[in-house]
Amino acid sequence: MLAQRNQSVAFKSQATANFQQAEAKFSSDQKSIKVLEINLARATEDLTRAKKSVDGGVITAEQFDHIKKGI
16 A cells, blocks of 8 residues: 555656656747747848849849858
8 A cells, every 4th residue: 555655656756747847848949939930030031131132233143042042
């Protein structure tokens, strides 16, 4: 009976630790998603700006291609 109780306590402790680890990973993943969203917005703005520059003759098509590859 004591062994079963100890086993149950250990199982509960492990489940709690697993849950806390999952919460921490979720929080980290949410922050990573936010960083990726910011980077996507920045890249989209850079591409739009470069497209306007090539359309206006400010940069060459070759320069635009290099910009696209870097984004």
